[in-house]
Amino acid sequence: PIVIGRCFTYTTLVNPSIRYDCEDIWRHFEEAVVHQSSCNVTEEHYYEMFNAMPQIWPCDRFLFWSKTRTLMHSFAAVFRHFWTLEDTLVGYMFNDLIWCGQEEDSDFDFNSCPEWSTCGTHPVFSLWKQASQNFAEMACGNITVLLNGSIANAFSRKSMFGSVELDGLNPQRVNYVNIKVMTNLTLRILQCIQDLTQPDCRHMET
Numbered sequence: 001p002i003v004i005g006r007c008f009t010y011t012t013l014v015n016p017s018i019r020y021d022c023e024d025i026w027r028h029f030e031e032a033v034v035h036q037s038s039c040n041v042t043e044e045h046y047y048e049m050f051n052a053m054p055q056i057w058p059c060d061r062f063l064f065w066s067k068t069r070t071l072m073h074s075f076a077a078v079f080r081h082f083w084t085l086e087d088t089l090v091g092y093m094f095n096d097l098i099w100c101g102q103e104e105d106s107d108f109d110f111n112s113c114p115e116w117s118t119c120g121t122h123p124v125f126s127l128w129k130q131a132s133q134n135f136a137e138m139a140c141g142n143i144t145v146l147l148n149g150s151i152a153n154a155f156s157r158k159s160m161f162g163s164v165e166l167d168g169l170n171p172q173r174v175n176y177v178n179i180k181v182m183t184n185l186t187l188r189i190l191q192c193i194q195d196l197t198q199p200d201c202r203h204m205e206t
């Protein structure tokens, strides 16, 4: 399956410094999700899996973001020393995937899962919630937060950042929160830094 393939890629190419047992992680993932009704998987179901994938990052490099996904990618590409949730093993493995179990079946369902907004304990939501919580608890030193200044509410208590990560930060470990409210213009400038040949960038060349 794609998830285990990504785990092998991560442990061999992306971040070979820590050893992980991808088969074991996969087994815990299966135990968490298969045979559960698709709306009934909580964070607790994933505890064993997260225990099998401990990670530690250096301080001062943690990058959080809310409603700035595209910007975050450009930002992390230009300022390469930042780490986001997507750089962790769990983030790398499950990025952009949807999954759920089926009660009557011993297999996964990747095609007909309910919308994750339709149930409180959706397997996808619960995994990201726990992953975000762990990432926030691990954060230390001077951390950076990217918020979206081109929408009405740059900060929302309902977002994963506002509802989970912010409360997960440990004041004993985090000594500075560097909040950047970025606008669409910033995003365009960053995109131009990455690729000056984009049509919108011509007048920025000098």
Ligand SMILES: *[C@@H]1O[C@H](CO)[C@@H](O)[C@H](O)[C@H]1NC(C)=O
Residues within 6 Å of the ligand: 037, 040
């Ligand atoms: C959800 O899980 C709980 C505890 O594991 C169980 O008691 C309950 O019957 C489950 N509900 C459904 C709809 O499967």
Ligand SMILES: *[C@@H]1O[C@H](CO)[C@@H](O)[C@H](O)[C@H]1NC(C)=O
Residues within 6 Å of the ligand: 067, 068, 069, 070, 071, 072, 148, 149, 150, 151, 182, 183, 184, 185, 186, 187
């Ligand atoms: C802000 O949010 C809008 C709407 O989701 C998005 O299109 C835009 O790229 C975001 N801007 C930044 C700077 O992230």
Ligand SMILES: *[C@@H]1O[C@H](CO)[C@@H](O)[C@H](O)[C@H]1NC(C)=O
Residues within 6 Å of the ligand: 142, 143, 144, 176, 178
């Ligand atoms: C925290 O990090 C940001 C960005 O990397 C930097 O601009 C800021 O000066 C730092 N603040 C402290 C107190 O180190």
Ligand SMILES: *[C@@H]1O[C@H](CO)[C@@H](O)[C@H](O)[C@H]1NC(C)=O
Residues within 6 Å of the ligand: 150, 151, 184
């Ligand atoms: C920012 O960009 C998004 C998508 O390109 C657009 O929907 C939104 O209206 C823009 N916001 C502002 C304030 O320009």
